[in-house]
Each structure stands twice: as structure tokens, then as C-alpha cells.
Amino acid sequence: MESLVYIALFAPLVSSLFAGLFAMTPKKQFVGVISSLLLFASFVASAILAYHISSTNEIIHVKLMDWIAAGNLNIPFGFLVDYVSVTMMVVVTLVSTVVHIYSNGYMDHDKSFNRFFSYLSAFVFSMLVLVMSDNFAGLFIGWEGVGVCSWLLIGFWYHKADVTRDVNPSISPSWAANEAFIMNRIADLGMLVGLFIIYWNVGSLQYDVVFKAIPNLTPIILTTAAIALFIGAMGKSAQFPLHTWLTDAMEGPTPVSALIHAATMVTAGVFLVIRANPIFSVTPEVSYFIAALGTFVAFFAASMALVNRDLKRIIAFSTLSQLGYMFAAAGLGAYWIALFHLAAHAFFKALLFLGAGNVMHGMHNELDIFKMGGLKKVMRGTYLYMGLASLALAGIFPLAGFYSKDAIIETAFNEGNLILFIILIVTAGMTAFYSFRQVFLTFHGDERYKELGIHPHEMYKYVLIAMSPLAILAVIAGWFKGWFNSFIIHLLPNYEMSEHTHHLALYITLIVSAFAFGGIILAYIKYNKGLVRSEKTENSLIYKLLINQYYIPILYEAVISKPYAELSKLAWKADTKIIDTFVDGIAKVLYVSGDKTRGMQSGNLSNYLNWMAAGAIVLLVVAILSLVAV
Amino acid sequence: MFEQIAFYLFSVLTIGLFLITVFSKNVLYAMTSLASGMVLIAGFFFLVGADFLGVVQLIVYVGAVMALYAFGMMFFNVTKDLKEKTTSNIWVMIIGVTVALLMTLMFGGAINPDAIYASLPINSSMTNPQAVGMALFTKYLVPFEVAAIMLLIAMIGGIVLAGKKMDKSLTDAEDEKIQPKDVK
Amino acid sequence: MVMPINVNLSDLNLPLLTPMLIAISGGLGILVIDLIKSNLHKSLYVMLALMIFGADLVTVLGTAQGRGFFDLMLFDGLSIVSQILILVASMLFIPLALTSKRFHEFSYPEFFALFVFMVAGLQFMVTTDNLILIFIGIETSSLALYVLIAMHNRFYSFEAAIKYFTMGAVAAGFYAMGSAVIYASTGSVELWQISEALKLGSENSNIILITGGAVLILIAFAFKLSLFPFHTWAPDVYEGSSAPLAGYMSIVPKVAAFTVALRIFSIYIDLGLQSVQSIILILSVVTMTLANIMALVQQDVKRMLAYSSISHAGFVMAAIAIGTTKASTAIFVYYALFMFTNLGAFTMLWISRHKVKAFSDRFDHPYEKFAGMIKIVPMGAVVMALFMLSLAGVPPFSVFWGKLYIISAAVDADYIALAFIMALNSAIAAYYYLKLIVYMFLKDPIKSVDTVYYNISKPLMVVVGIAVFVTVGSVFFFDKLHTYIYTMMLAAGF
């Protein structure tokens, strides 16, 4: 079994290094193929491990070697394959494999084809390290690793120039990449602090040791640790106020968006909360905050998705929104439901993104849904997939999203928190609306793309076939809810609905479904026939607010970036003009006083003699005065 | 009484003469008054019983030194009135008076000769020149001889510096241009 | 009636006089040789002088410590150390006459005779504790030195000699007056008696008189040691005289003066006379600081070295105020090490000396002259840089050990602030030494090769070689050196 762990873990690394060897050479198809195969191997290993665990309930814990050892700190490279990590592994490797295969088609014209696979595989490796590590530091390795890969991949088309925000809200891929990295770093600091708190209070960063020690820790320590860790999670999972990078990250190639910014990396924050559930479960205030923030983000992101015109950004907002759901669940203590939604979401969201990628590929990188329409004729397969995924996203029975999202909303109800409950329900309706607004605008109605002279075409067959596992899972994943529950509660606390909720479960489901259907119908009415733009709506305050993402990016720019740059310039000025001038000033004072003093060296002997006499008098006076003074 | 009169007379005269030396614009006056001052100082020596010193003072100073200065003066052609821009008088006076005051302060204090142990007591049985001679050729023989060397140096120095050979400098001349005859 | 006096010859301890007698008779010998046959080449006199100093040195080393000649001569450890330094420096100096180019002074046999007499005078000066003999020694050496400076025979050297002479004469006046005051307060002109008299009578004697005498003498020595504000002669005199003589002046007369100053002022410091001690300290600090900052702005290397010598003297002067045995040792350790480096540096200037001021109307050795030396004569540049680094106190070169020792002496005596001032002054000083290095190593040359090596000859190279050897290898004999001097100081009671 140990070797399987290593295969699962290192196959992507090998793939990355292999592809990396050819990174600077022109496209080689075999690179893509071999990478995909290696990823598939990783998936198979993960799947076998999953089966092994579910069948034998044996947790696999391997220690590769020591990493950092100093003082009392001892961090090994240890890997833990248990219920939670194996779930993540399966999800990650599965989606990755699909995305790898997909990329063979999607990136076929890109001159950096090989490099792309190298990055992509490296990302998978980092993600696996993140989920499989048996300690917080290892998790942090993966955490930062995915950050870097995300940076590399968002900025994959680094050669694009910066443009203004009006032209492209993300300015440029490289800008977006930097934004993502830096914002994540802000959160990472929180995460690091969390690790420090844990280390100095427990003496170790190993999960098992830490969790065992929780009863000995004071609430205040636990609370600060939980806060710090959650700050880390906020960054990776793009929670408000660190959310702006996620939509900008859409500058990356679409497979990247699918894999990293929908299915896997962004869920790392949720994973962290789930992983560290023993800490969060004893810090109710923090957990409640998480739930509230999650709910808020769910609504907040959904609202922005309502009006957006960019195909990928809409999906990005929906990702954000769904992450909010997951946090809501995790915050409310329903960790397994959060994990379940995470997995289900991974499938349908990746599918959605890949579908969007197909559209983009077919539309020659056009992303504005206002310029599409009627694509279902030319892109049948994609239409099917995206429709399916959108349905799943909207939470329509019996697709995956229905089971998971419904459970979250039920949880909110079960916790008796009506506000969260209502918001989540409303958001569910909004989700359905914007998902189908997008579907209808893209695939139905008039063929607006013709005005632009674009000739869209369907994606390669094998790509569509490769996407099918996701499509299937998007449909059926929810059906395994019960099985998953029994599987995961070996590790995660079970979340039981109260009697009362049980009774009302059906009604809740109906309400949710009603909202979902309502959203779809609204979208159908509005957009099925084609695009109807109304000046009035678009000029309204709310529309403006939403389309500009509540002006938050601009606000950040104005309040943080610009002042920081100005302050930096100021600091530089201070450095050269004040500190350095002071230092030079000392030298200058000495030099100038030397210049002044040398005046006494006039060359005239008479002056010298005067100096001598004056010196004599001074010495005599000083001597006599000092005698008098004594 | 005689001593007192002599002291004050000599003092006033010496001070006056030396002031002339210092302040006179006329070189001749200055030199003459210096020579006279020296004579008076020899007088002081006689007053305090340093007869030998008085004689030496007369011979060496008034005789040799002043003669040298006189020759020098003629050589330098400074017999006329001096046209020198002397240093500001006020400044000089301040310094002079201050030094004088400091000296007075220093010397004005009580000095008790009895507390002093004479390291080279004057033998009252000898005349002053005898005593001086005795000291010079015993205890101070070495300084005496060194002084002789010093005088030799002064002589050689005087000869060299004033000699003709200094007229043509080898230091300033490029080596290639030095004629054999320039080098002795 | 004249009584015959009986003097026991063995009591006179005449061997004490042999070193000086060797020098004096050697000087006379040179004069006699010149009388017998003139027009002899200077190299003969150089060799003669070397032999005289060599014999002198050997006798100094071979002579037992003690008093002699009616207790007038005092041949103690201090005197021995100081004589050794004087003689070694003289032996290093004298070969510098053998340049490839002709300079006026070396065409005189009298130059060598005067030089030897001067050394004899200095030896007398340090081998006595009688103020009279000290005075005669000072004057003997100074008068000879004035002549030696002037014999370089160009206008600058005349001006230098005049300035030195005039100020020297005034300083002699101060010395005479100071001695008179001391004599008035103690009734003696012999230091050991003065010391005893002061100790006995410190209760009821006229303290103003005592202090005043010390200050007046201090003024005379401040002139000799070029302490601020009595230093003004030094830069001009150094510039006016030939480079080797300037280097010599920066060391030998100062060593002698320090020896005497140590003899005199240690009395007052041992007496606990705070005012004298603090005046010396103030003088020392002011001197090192002001000389340093004035050296910063110099355009001529020789003048810079002149100011640097002033600063070094100020540095060492502090040791007198500290007054411990270690501090006294430090004076001579410092000068023993400084001697080689500084003479080496001046020799490098001598090597590059031109008869025509090719680089500046005013200066012989403007910085520009050395620009880009590393590209023209790398070895010369490296050697000069070594000397500069050593002077700046960069370890492990010789002067560093001297500085270390003095600062350590200051620290030991709890003069922490002084130690820091010394350290900071060394830092300031580094700038102007560095300036020359910058010119030599970091700038492009202005003129071609032969201009820098104009005056070189084998003997000069040997002297530089010795200087380099000592400068670089000082770490290996520093142990022996300071132990030796320390024992000597301890024996002499300083």
C-alpha cells in the first residue's frame, strides 16, 4: 500500500519534471500523453487506496524522511492517507486526469504546450502534498506550492501586455498572477501564525499530536489558532475580503481555471477547516463566523455573477459562491457535508469550466456572452455538458448539486439560524438564475457571434469523451451521499439533523427546488429568445455596483496598492534624502571643518607664532583655572 | 639699599630698552637698545652675585652676538626705517599683558628659599668664577662638551648656509644639465 | 683658593658615554676625511655613517644601565629603548641619500657630519635627567636639523627652515622659562630631585608655580611634538624639506621628545596633578582630531602625511597622560612600528620625487601624481598601499598593533571615552589614507612610467623592502618587541 501512496503522490511530480525537460522546446504531443497517463496512474493509485480504506478501514501513514529539525521542532515529510485525504486525492487526481487529457486538445495550438503540462502536473503534486501531509507544515508546503503553480498558470500567457481596467478588469495575466500570489501570501501569514501558535502550545505540528492535545489548551489559544488558520483558508479559498484574485485568475488558460480555480486549489481552505475540525469544533465563535462569512460570500458572489458578461468570470463567481456554501456548512459543524459538497462541486464545476473552455476554444478566445448565442447548434456536446453542469450547480434533483447543497441549507435550518437559512435559499435561486442566464445567452437565442465573423466549432471528440466522467459524476455523485456519510464518519464527526428538521426536510427541499426552478424560469423568460439589453437597467446604481464588483478592486487599488507604492517611493526618498544625507553629512561636516581649520595654516610664520602664544595663554589659563576650581 | 636702587633702576631701564627694541621702527635704535639691555642684564647678574655669568653675558652677548647682528644688519641693508606691517597692536598687547599677568600671578606667590635643598650648593669659600669653573669641569663637563659640539654645529651650519656653494642648487637643476664644475 | 677635587673614575661610569662619543668622533672623522680629501662620493659617507650608527647601536645594547658622570647621565631602560629607535631610524634614513638623482644636500660631507652630530645630540637628550643637558641636547639636534633642512637648497626648504627655526627659538624660550619656574619651585634642575622635592613639598609649596612650570615646559614639548596649536610648523616644514628628512623628522626628534616628555610629565602625573594630566589629555585629543580633519582636505601626499604624523603624535601623547607602565610602553611600541611604515611611505615619496613639479605648480607630490599607479608600477602601488593601510590601522599591519596597544592601555586605565575617541579618530584618518589608495588603484594614470620611479635606486629599494617586511611581518615580532620594551620601562620605573 505504501508504494501506492508514493505512486499517487509522485506520479504527478515525475510528470511535471518530464514535461519540464521539454519546457523550452516546441510542442511535443507525447509530452501531453505521457503526462496524462501518469496522472491517470496517480488517479488509479488513489482510487485503489480509497477502496482499500473503505474496505479495510486501515489508515496508511508513511514517513518519507525528516525535513526540518531544529530545537524542539521536528517536521517530517510524512503522508497520511485517511478518509478525508483519500477523498480529496480521488477528487483531485480524477479532475486532474480529465483536465490533463482535456488540455491535450485545448492547448494544441499553444507554443508552450510542454511547459503547460509541466506546470499543471506540478500543481497536482503540490495539491496532493497539501492534502496528504500528516502535519501542518507539510500542508503549508503544498499550500504554497499550489500558490506558486497557480501563479505560474495564471500568468501562463505572460507575454500579454498590461491594459487598463476598462478593457480587461484583470489588466493582464501576469498582473492577475501577481495579485493572486500576493493576496494568498497575506492569508498565508495568518496561516503561519496559526502554525506558530500551535507549535508553541503543543510542541509539534503533527495532526495527531495536535488534535490529541486540544483538551489541554485554553480556549483563547484555540480561538486565536482557529482564527489564524481560517485567515489562511480565506486566502486560498478567496473569501471576502481576499476574493478579488479569483475572478482575475480567469486570465489563465481555461483548464487551469477548471482544475485550480474551481475544483481543487480554492477548496484547500475548506479542506483545511475540515482537516482541522477538532480545533474549529471547539471554537464555536470562530465557527459561527466562518459560517456567517461563508453565507455572506455565497450571496455576495452570486450577486456579482448576476450581471457579469464574461463566461469564465460568471463561473468564477459561482465558484466563490459555492465555496461560501462549503464554509457555511463547515462553520456550522457539518464538516462531512462540506466535504461532500466540495467533491460534488469539483465535478460539476470542472465540467462547467471545461465546457466554457470548449466554447472559448470554439469562439477563438471570445468570452463575452453578449457576443455569443445560439451556439447549441454547433456545439452540441458542450451544450449538453454545460447544461448538465448548470443544472447540477443550480441544485436540481437528482443531480449532484441537489444533494449536497440541499444538505447545507438543511444544516442551516437545523442550526436554527434563520438568517443564514434564508440567505442560502435566496442564493440558491440566484445561482440557478445566473447559471442559466449564461447557458441561455451562450447556447440559445440569436447567433450574435456572426456579427463578429467568428466561425465556432465543436471541441475534439476525445476531449468530449474525456469530459464524460465528470459529466457522469455531476449526475450521480449525489446518489452516494449515504455511502459517503458512512465512509467519512470514521474520521469526521457525523452531523445528524434533529428530529424537527427531519420532519421538515421535505419542505425545505421543496423550497430550495422552487427557488432553483424559479431562477431557471426567470432566466429562460429573460434570455432564451436572445439578448435584450436595457439602458435603464445597465445604468442603474445596483447594476453598476455589481458589474464593478462593488468597486472593491478599484477600492483596493486606491486604498492599498497606490498608497503603498507612494509610501514606498517616500521611503526611498527618506532613505536617500534623510538617512543617507545624514551619514554623508557627518562626513561633510568633518570635511568642511577640515577646510575651515586649515585656514589657520596660513603659511605666514607670524600667524603661527600668534597661534603659539594664544595656545600658551590658553594652556596657562586652563591650568590655573583648574587649580582654582579644585 | 644699593641693591634696591640698582634693581629698580636696572629694571626700569631694561624694560624700557627692551620695549624700544620691540616697538621701535628704527632698526638702529632697536639694536642699540637691545645691546644696552643686555648690558643691564649683565648688571643684574652682578647684582645677584653671578659674576662669571655677567662677564660671559657681556662678552658673548654684547660682544659676539650683537656684532653678528650688526654685520647681518648691514648685509641685509635694513639700516633705514623698517616698513613692516606689524601684527595688530591690540591683539599683541592683549597677549603680552595676559602673559605678563600670568607670569606675575605665578611668580607673585610665596617662595620659601629655606625649604629648598640646593643640589649644587655654592661654596662660599670660592669666588664665583672659581665655583662656576669647578662645576663646569666636574658635574657639567658633559654639557660643556656637548655645548662645544653645538657650537661646532653652529659654525659648520653657518659656513655651509652662507657658503657660495649654496648659490647654485643641485636640487632644482635637472640631473642632465648639471655640469661637472657645478659639483665640487 | 681652589681645592683640588678627587674624582674616582670608576664612579663616573664613563662607558655610559661611549655611544655618544662614537657618534661625535664619527662626525668629527667625517669632517677630517673631507679635509684630507675632498670630492669623495656620497656613498662613502653613507657607509661611514651607517658604520658609526651600527657601532653606536652595538654599544648602546652593550652598555649596562645605570647613572654616571656625577649622576648627570641616566642610562636607563627608557634611554636605551629610545636610543635604539633613534639609531635604527637613522640607519634607515641615511641610505636614502643614495638616490639615482642628485640632490644638493648630499654633495656636502658636512651633511653627514651634521647628521651624526644631531643623532649624538638626541642621544644626550634622552640619556639624562638633567634639564640643562636635555636643553643642550635639544638645541644641538635642532640646530643641526635646521641646517639639514635648509641644505636641500630650494626656496621651500629655506622657508621651512626659517619657520622651524623661529618657532624653535620661541619654544626654546618657553623651555628656558619653564625650567626656570621649575627651578624656582624645587631648587633643582635634575628630574629625580625635582620629583623628590615635589613629593616632599607638595603640601605647602606654591601649586600655581609648580603647575605653571609644567605648562611652560609642556608648551615647549608641544612644539617639538607638534601638538595643536603648536603644530603649525610641521606641515610646512615637512613639505619644504626633502621627503626622507620629513619622514625622519616625523619620528626621531619626536621619539626623543616623547622620551623627555615622559620623564618630565610622569613626575606630575605620579604626583596626581590633575590639571597637568587633563591638559595633556585635551591637547592629545584636540591634536589628533584637528590634524585628522585638516589632513582630509590636503591635496598633497606629503602634506597629508605631515598632518597624519601630527595626528599620530597626538594619539601617542595620550599615553603620557595615562601614565601607566603599559602606556609608557605603548609610546615606544607605537613609534617602533610607526617608524618603519612612515619612513617607508616617505621613502616612496622620495622615490617618486621630481626636480620639476610636473603635476602641480605648488606641490611635489599631489595626489594626481599617483593616479593609476597600479597600472604603471603595480608593485610600487601595492607597497604604497600597504603603508597607507598600515598607517590607517588596518590589521595586521604594523601600526595597527601600536594602536591596539595604546587603546588597550587607555582601556586598562579606565579611560574608556578616550579609547573611543581614539578609535573614531582612526576611522576619520582612514579616509585620507584611503584617498591615496583610491588614486593609485581606482583612477586612470595621467603620465607614464618613469615619472613615478624617477628617483629610484637599489639602496632605496632595500629600505622600502625592510619597511615592507616589518610592516607586514609585525605580527610575528610584536610579542618580543612589546615584552622587551615593557621590561625596559618597568626597569626604568615608568
Add this chain to the structure above:
Amino acid sequence: MIGLNHYLILSGILFSIGLVGVLRRKNLLMLFFSTEIMLNAANVAFAAISNFYNDLSGQMFAFFIIAIAASEVAIGLGLLILVYKKENTLDLDDLASMKG
């Protein structure tokens, strides 16, 4: 009765006069006169102290000072001749080519 203090104060005054001369004079020859005065002032003091302390050292000192003064004159005049031959002046203000 004339005390030692009188002589000493006289000596001090003469010394000051000499110093004033040194400071004031710009003609080198005249300046040398002043230095002689300073040395003579010291001589007076030595002779007087010697007398009052009944000690010969002072006279010895004075004697040697006279010798020194004489030697100085010889060297000093030699230097003056050199300068005079070169520059035809003895004024200090003309003798300031080295400065800074």
C-alpha cells in the same frame, strides 16, 4: 630688601616683552632680537634663583643658555642670508609660499 619674587616678576615681564616682540615683528631680524629677549629673561630668573637658593645649577643653566643663544644666532643668520639672497627680503609676509 629685594626678594626673589621681584626678580622673577621682572623676568616674567621681560619674557612677555620678548613674546610681544615675537608676535609683533614681521622682520625676521627684529624677530630674532625678541627671541634673545626671551632667553635673557629666563637667564635673569635663573641667576636670581641661583643666588637666593645658594645653588649653582641656575647659573650653570644660564651659562648654557647663553651658549645656546649664541649658536642660534649663527644658524639663524645663516638662514637669513640664504633667504635674503633668494628673495631679497626678510619680511615674513613674503615668506608664506607653503600653506593649507
Add this chain to the structure above:
Amino acid sequence: MSNILTILVFFPALAGLLGFVIDKNSARVYGVAIATVEFILSLFLWMTFDASNPTFQFIEHFPIVKDFGISYYLGVDGISLFLVVMTTFMTLIGMISMSVKDEIKNMVITLLFLEMTMVGVFLALDAIMFYVFWELSLVPMLYIIGAWGGPLRVYASIKFFLYTFTGSLVMLVGMLIVAYSFSQATGGVWSFAITDWYALGFDMKYQIGLFLAFFIGFAIKVPMFPFHTWLPYAHGQAPTIGSVILAAVLLKMGTYGFVRFSLPMFPDASVLMILPIAIISIIMIIYTAMVAYAQEDMKQVIAYSSVSHMGIVMLGIFAMNSEGISGSVFQMLSHGIVSGALFMLVGVIYDRTHTKYMKDFGGLASIMPRYALVFGIMLMASVGLPLTIGFVGEFLVLIGFYKVSPILTILAGTSIILGAVYMLTLFKRSFFGPVTNEANKKLKDLNANELVSFIPLVAVVVWLGIYPKPVLSIIDNSVNYTLSIMEKKAMTPEAKNIIIVKNSKEAK
């Protein structure tokens, strides 16, 4: 090879002397050969080093100036071992990558002398010897900056020299005071041996004064805010090789000094000074990171980033626990390698274009992918990405200092954000975007020579990022030993409490 340390110290200098006779054209090969031998020697030292022994090894000790207590005293422990290895390594790499054309012989000789002084500083166990090498190292550096530098080279080199020289003179006085106290304590026996000094206790007033005296010497070298202004000039003007050595090794001398002298000799004062130094360090970290962000010149960015990173090192040293100090020592190594590499990288582009301004570049990643790759790796190491060498030290330092003050640690932790800000901005401005400058389109990617010098650097960066244990455990061992000395020596109970020694206390 009982005198391996002597050989290590003086071999380069001797070779340098012999270098005067080498022909100009072969000078560089000669230099590389010597540096290789020296590097192999240092590796040999590592191999024969007894990892279980935390004290000094390979000791060579005999007196030079007996009465004054100055001795020839060399020894190596876990802290200095790797600094020596890094020194020889970086000298070798620098020598290989050197692009200086004129006066190369002088450069090689100078570098070899510099290597002697650097190795000497780390191996000297006698304070005076330490000081000798410390000061002597300024001279070759002065020459390197001054002779091969940019337009302001003279100013920069003099500033560098004088600033450090001043500081170290103050330190010298401190050393003399310590030596004197030692002689007082032992009744007249003088010693400058650090190991002897370790046994010496001072009362509080003295400790603070001495600590400050040493502090000035070390702080200027580090350089700590506000004594850092010589550094941008020195780096800005120095030739590539100069910057590499300066950043990689010379700055470490200062921090090494703190570990070697200040902490074990003045434990109470060190504890007392934690807060002020931490505040200065944090100012260093944040303020210079901001200044770095404002720079136009790539080299200046890296120069200021050096200051920022040295702030981290300082912080770790004053964490007073083995995590922090070991982390600091490791961070010294990491910063040495990474900043050295970054300076070399800037040198590569400077050699090709003769400009260092970011505005002249843009899109370099498309033209020079290998270069961009190496730069990217070093950049990531610089911002402290896990699994690169940069993370280990920074992580340990922060975790160590967290014990002292959480708030300050969070402030210091902003370095991971601010570092990313300026480094990524630099990378974006010069490597990303379209190629704006036509002339740049013809630029050649890294050539074989450059690759040979960069590949080992990359290898080390990754190797020590993934498996720092062989290095870290040796360092940690010696650091613990140092801490135990400190704890034993500390007089005040507060100090004893703050100094955390492994195994002697539960981490709580």
C-alpha cells in the same frame, strides 16, 4: 590533516601571491582551479567534521603575543562550518561566472585574498584574529568595488570602507575592554580567545555598554537600519562578482558576529536588547522592503531585499531559542546563496545589455527562457517558498521569534508578503509582458559557462530546501550548545527564562 583550518585560511592567499606570476590569459582558470581546491578542502572539512560534537573542532591554538593574550586560534563548530563551506562555494561560483574582462589577473588575486579573509573571519576563535580578518576583508572589497565598479564607484567603495571601518573600531575598543576585564578576573592573564571569554561574566552595566560597542561594529556590517545606506551604493556600483561576494558572505560576518560574540558573551544584555533590536529588525524588514519596491534598478531591488532579509536573520538571532538561532544561521546560508545567485543573474543581463533598469526590459521570459527559469527559481527561494532553501530559515526564524513576541512576529511576517510584492513586481516588469525593447530581441540565453555556475546554485537551493537536515542538525547542535552557555552565564532570572535551551525545558 590536523591543520586543515590553517590550510583553508591561508591556501587562497598563498595561491593569490603566486598568482602574480601567472600569465594574464590563464589567470581566470588559475582562480577557478584554486577556488575548486579550496571548496573541496572545505567539503573535506565537512566530511570529517564530527556532527555529534557541538563544540569547536580541529582546534589550532598557539600564542602569538603571549603577554597580551593574542593567539593563533582557529576552530570550527556547526555554526561556522557551513558559513565556511558557503564562502568557498560562492567564491568558486563567482569565479566561474565572472565576466570581468580587464585586469582579470588583479581581480583573481584580489578575490583569492578576499577568500582568505572571509574564511578567516569564520574560523578565527581569537578576537584579535577575528578582527584582523574582519578588517582585512574590507581592503579587497574596496578594490573590487572601486576598480571595476560603476560611475560612482569611488564614492561607493570609500563609503563602504569607512562606514564599516568606523564601526569595527568601536568594536575593537569593546574587545579590548573585554580582554581587560578578563585579565582583571584572572589576575593578570590576558586572553583574546573567545572560548575563554565565554566563561567571563559581566555585571549588567558593563554588559550593556559592551554589547552596544560590539553592536555598532556588527550592525553596520549586517547592515542594520539605519546604518544600511552604504549597502545600496556598494551593490549598485560594484561589479557582479563584488555584489555576489558582498551579499553572500560579507554581510554574514555581521550576523555571525552576533551569534559568536554578542549572545554568548553578554546574555543578559542580549535579552534586554531583544525588544530594541527586534524593532530595528522589523523596521529593516518592512521599510527596506518598501524601498526595494520603489526601485527602478533591478540590482537595487536585490540590494534592498538583502537588507530586508538580514532583518529576518537578526530577528532570529534575538529569538533566544534554538529554533530562531538555528533558523538564522540557516537563513544566512540561504540568503548567501540566493542573493548571490540573484546578483549573478542581474549581472548576466547587465553584461548583455549594460543596463540594470527594469524599464529597459520586459518580456525577457520569451527571449531568454532558461534565464527566466533560473531567475524564477531564485526569486521563489528569495520569497521563501517551501521546498526551497529560503523557506527553512525564514520559517524557523519566525517560529522562533513567535515565542518572544507574537505581535512583532506578525509584523516581521509581513516580509513574506512584501517580499513577494517587490520580487514579483520586478519579475513582472522585466520578464513578463511583451518585448518592448527591440534591441532585447536579439539577446542570447544563458551560455554554457553561466549554466555551469547556475546549475549548482539551483541544485543547492532545491536540495537544502527539501532536505536541510544534514546542515540544520549540525547547526542546531552548536546553537544549543551556545544557548546552554548563555543560560549558564545569564545572571538575571528573566534572562534565564527567556533563553530557551532544547531538552532542558519543556517547550511550553
